[in-house]
Amino acid sequence: MNDFKTLIVLDRCKALFEKAGMDYVQMRRILQIKLTMDGRRAPTLIGKTSRSADPDELSNQFLKSLWIYAVMGAVMTPFVVRGHNLIFQMSIVFGILMFMITTSLISDFSSVLLDVRDHTILGSKPVNAKTINMAKAIHIMIYLFFITGSITAAPLVGVLFRHGIVFFLIFVLEIVLMDLLIVAITALLYWLVLRFFDGEKLKDIINYVQIGLTMVMAVGYQLIARVFNLVDLQIGYEAQWWHVFLFPVWFAAPFEWLFGGYRGEAIIVFSLLSVLLPLLAVWIYVRMIPSFEANLRKLSTQTSRKKGRGGRWPDVLGRWICRSREERVFFRFALGMIRKERDYKLKVYPSLGLSLIFPFIFMFNTFNSGSSWEEIRSGNSYLFMYFCAVMIPSAVMMLQYTSTPKGAWIFNTVPLRNHEPVYKGTLKACIAQLILPIFVMESIIFTVIFGVRILPDLLVILIMTLLYTVISFRLMGLEMPFTEPAQAGTQSGRAGLMLLLFLILGAMAGLHFALRFSTYGVYVLMAVALIANIAAWKLAFRNL
Amino acid sequence: MPESNHEPIISIQGLEMNYGGKQVLKGINLDVYEGQIIGYIGPNGAGKSTTVKIMLGLIKGYSGRVRIFGKEISDGEVEYKARIGYVPEIAEMYDSLTAQEYLTFVGELYGLERRLADHKAQRLMEQFGLEEVYFNRISSLSKGMRQKVLLISSLLHNPDILFLDEPLSGLDANSVMVVKEMLASLAAEGKTIFYSSHIMEVVEKISSRIVLLNEGNVVADGSFEQLQEQLHEGTLEEIFTELTGYHEHKDTAARIVSIVKEVQR
Numbered sequence: 151m152n153d154f155k156t157l158i159v160l161d162r163c164k165a166l167f168e169k170a171g172m173d174y175v176q177m178r179r180i181l182q183i184k185l186t187m188d189g190r191r192a193p194t195l196i197g198k199t200s201r202s203a204d205p206d207e208l209s210n211q212f213l214k215s216l217w218i219y220a221v222m223g224a225v226m227t228p229f230v231v232r233g234h235n236l237i238f239q240m241s242i243v244f245g246i247l248m249f250m251i252t253t254s255l256i257s258d259f260s261s262v263l264l265d266v267r268d269h270t271i272l273g274s275k276p277v278n279a280k281t282i283n284m285a286k287a288i289h290i291m292i293y294l295f296f297i298t299g300s301i302t303a304a305p306l307v308g309v310l311f312r313h314g315i316v317f318f319l320i321f322v323l324e325i326v327l328m329d330l331l332i333v334a335i336t337a338l339l340y341w342l343v344l345r346f347f348d349g350e351k352l353k354d355i356i357n358y359v360q361i362g363l364t365m366v367m368a369v370g371y372q373l374i375a376r377v378f379n380l381v382d383l384q385i386g387y388e389a390q391w392w393h394v395f396l397f398p399v400w401f402a403a404p405f406e407w408l409f410g411g412y413r414g415e416a417i418i419v420f421s422l423l424s425v426l427l428p429l430l431a432v433w434i435y436v437r438m439i440p441s442f443e444a445n446l447r448k449l450s451t452q453t454s455r456k457k458g459r460g461g462r463w464p465d466v467l468g469r470w471i472c473r474s475r476e477e478r479v480f481f482r483f484a485l486g487m488i489r490k491e492r493d494y495k496l497k498v499y500p501s502l503g504l505s506l507i508f509p510f511i512f513m514f515n516t517f518n519s520g521s522s523w524e525e526i527r528s529g530n531s532y533l534f535m536y537f538c539a540v541m542i543p544s545a546v547m548m549l550q551y552t553s554t555p556k557g558a559w560i561f562n563t564v565p566l567r568n569h570e571p572v573y574k575g576t577l578k579a580c581i582a583q584l585i586l587p588i589f590v591m592e593s594i595i596f597t598v599i600f601g602v603r604i605l606p607d608l609l610v611i612l613i614m615t616l617l618y619t620v621i622s623f624r625l626m627g628l629e630m631p632f633t634e635p636a637q638a639g640t641q642s643g644r645a646g647l648m649l650l651l652f653l654i655l656g657a658m659a660g661l662h663f664a665l666r667f668s669t670y671g672v673y674v675l676m677a678v679a680l681i682a683n684i685a686a687w688k689l690a691f692r693n694l
Numbered sequence: 695m696p697e698s699n700h701e702p703i704i705s706i707q708g709l710e711m712n713y714g715g716k717q718v719l720k721g722i723n724l725d726v727y728e729g730q731i732i733g734y735i736g737p738n739g740a741g742k743s744t745t746v747k748i749m750l751g752l753i754k755g756y757s758g759r760v761r762i763f764g765k766e767i768s769d770g771e772v773e774y775k776a777r778i779g780y781v782p783e784i785a786e787m788y789d790s791l792t793a794q795e796y797l798t799f800v801g802e803l804y805g806l807e808r809r810l811a812d813h814k815a816q817r818l819m820e821q822f823g824l825e826e827v828y829f830n831r832i833s834s835l836s837k838g839m840r841q842k843v844l845l846i847s848s849l850l851h852n853p854d855i856l857f858l859d860e861p862l863s864g865l866d867a868n869s870v871m872v873v874k875e876m877l878a879s880l881a882a883e884g885k886t887i888f889y890s891s892h893i894m895e896v897v898e899k900i901s902s903r904i905v906l907l908n909e910g911n912v913v914a915d916g917s918f919e920q921l922q923e924q925l926h927e928g929t930l931e932e933i934f935t936e937l938t939g940y941h942e943h944k945d946t947a948a949r950i951v952s953i954v955k956e957v958q959r
Contacts, residue, residue, distance in 0.1 A: 175802075176802075176803060183788065183791065183795070183799050186791065187790045190790045270784075272803070273751065274775065275775055275776075275803040276804065277772060277803055
């Protein structure tokens with residue numbers, strides 16, 4: 151365990167803490183332990199790392215992730231150095247900042263806010279409550295300092311050179327106020343969720359935020375280039391009453407007030423809000439800590455649940471698409487795992503979201519390159535739907551991983567003659583739960599855009615997608631589903647295979663594109679693909 | 695009630711506790727004296743863990759008086775905890791830490807010097823046969839090993855009172871013998887041990903006094919022999935089922951077996 155530089159800096163304030171009635175030595179020790187544990191936890195942005203690895207090797211995961219934040223933050227620099235529309239630019243900057251900091255706070259730092267072990271481990275020791283609470287507060291502050299610091303590093307430097315020291319200092323002040331607001335609101339949000347739901351629900355919500363973060367980051371890369379065009383826009387600012395609800399506008403208001411041209415009453419009100427509301431939120435939060443702690447206990451207690459939703463649906467579906475009884479058993483099992491395993495969702499759902507958006511990104515590229523809307527509608531852009539299938543290999547590959555690999559003993563103790571139904575049921579569950587919903591959603595949107603003329607093509611794409619799924623499965627050579635521990639590099643380690651699968655998908659789309667010109671080409675392709683599909687589903691599960 | 699002319703080390707009077715409208719403790723009275731091993735037993739949900747957590751200051755909002763080492767604990771002072779060791783029922787630890795890091799940390803929180811805590815923890819680990827895993831992460835340890843680490847963490851600071859909630863879970867027979875013997879010796883030294891468990895045979899053997907809790911009330915209090923005499927029952931298990939009013943175990947078992955047999959091949 152190393153001595154953290156942050157703590158050495160903190161040592162200077164020792165007297166201050168002791169004066170306030172805290173045991174500094176204990177507080178420092180708690181913080182040291184917490185920081186050590188943080189180092190061993192991989193942030194969402196980097197992904198999970200092997201658990202058995204050497205402790206010291208992992209201890210710098212967090213610092214490494216800061217680089218990613220710094221790079222993402224650098225993207226905002228143009229917003230603060232170019233252009234003259236301060237309220238507009240700063241609103242965007244604070245909007246991005248709030249989004250990034252809130253999501254990273256929720257996804258990577260919830261475990262700190264919600265650590266129930268603290269209560270038992272620290273509470274039973276001779277440490278007073280003040281010391282524990284202060285340690286927790288400083289822990290969050292250290293985290294926020296690093297995250298905010300690295301995201302805003304480049305914009306801050308830009309501001310200092312472009313607008314001078316006063317602007318810079320106000321920027322720093324507003325950022326600090328924003329952080330306070332974020333922490334207080336996040337905590338209050340947790341409090342609300344815990345108040346009305348149980349801990350599992352909160353974990354689910356955190357899971358969805360993580361998924362959202364990963365997805366927005368990925369989509370963000372696609373959009374950044376386009377956003378730059380906005381910087382030079384000249385939009386006159388006109389304060390509207392509903393701007394009161396846009397937090398970022400509050401934080402941008404002081405800049406417009408002090409440095410910009412617009413000095414309406416609204417700007418002054420917003421500026422005051424940006425100072426008063428964070429302080430008010432923190433005040434409320436501090437007053438609610440005891441109630442928060444009491445609700446935290448819910449995280450570790452089990453509340454009995456009503457029978458789960460959709461209890462009949464898997465049964466019906468299973469009877470439709472699975473022939474043998476064993477296959478149905480594993481179909482239902484896999485369906486449940488895909489729906490509930492948070493690790494699986496975190497790894498697969500973001501790419502699902504992407505695959506939903508991909509076709510449109512490509513379509514809009516054609517749109518931007520000069521084609522008119524009418525041209526696109528009568529054209530072949532619907533074939534971009536093949537891009538939906540891009541996520542299939544990783545969704546299929548992830549089926550073998552789980553966060554609880556130790557549960558796999560069950561497969562070895564039940565009397566299974568062969569493993570075919572296990573794989574077949576699981577793959578069908580993956581199709582029913584993930585691939586089909588995406589396909590259906592996309593098909594509806596595409597039919598609206600391109601008209602019913604593309605229905606035969608959509609059918610071909612569906613058959614091709616199913617064929618592609620089973621090909622991906624066979625080429626991967628999976629372990630038993632949900633038995634392997636999830637580890638870092640699992641995805642990148644198979645880059646060659648992924649490329650091959652991508653080429654296969656490309657070939658399928660190419661074939662479709664080529665045959666589309668002849669009158670019956672699509673129907674011939676449909677028939678061929680159907681036969682190939684049946685054969686593939688018969689053959690792929692042999693010798694497992 | 696064992697007679698004693700000196701002050702009780704723990705004194706609980708009229709302890710009541712409500713949880714979301716439900717009364718978990720309905721007025722517990724209990725005086726515990728130095729050197730006693732209290733077997734604190736009762737069915738699930740009887741309020742055992744709640745009592746222990748109240749004494750540790752983990753749960754607030756009770757009514758009644760709780761005095762430990764002759765001082766009221768509700769005044770917010772935490773110093774008394776330095777003389778208490780605690781093994782919670784659920785082995786909650788910071789398990790991304792190594793055993794060494796965790797144990798020195800806990801030792802220091804109890805006010806030990808870091809070097810001393812480290813040295814003492816290492817030697818205790820050795821005695822429990824865990825010297826090999828002292829520098830391993832707790833998350834990689836087996837259930838029994840984790841339990842031993844937890845036990846060590848409760849002993850490092852030489853506490854005067856030990857609260858042990860199911861301390862033997864996951865331990866092998868040899869380790870169980872060691873721990874039982876150790877508890878007896880510690881009690882002989884004048885330490886007070888508060889022992890909760892569902893394994894009646896162990897409680898019967900090691901406790902000098904048994905306190906049985908049912909639905910938030912103390913329903914029996916005395917040495918095993920006294921309870922045997924009062925209730926004309928042979929084993930603690932029988933006393934337990936007698937006092938908690940559970941007579942259906944044969945019927946329940948029969949129903950379970952009949953459900954098990956329902957499967958058709």
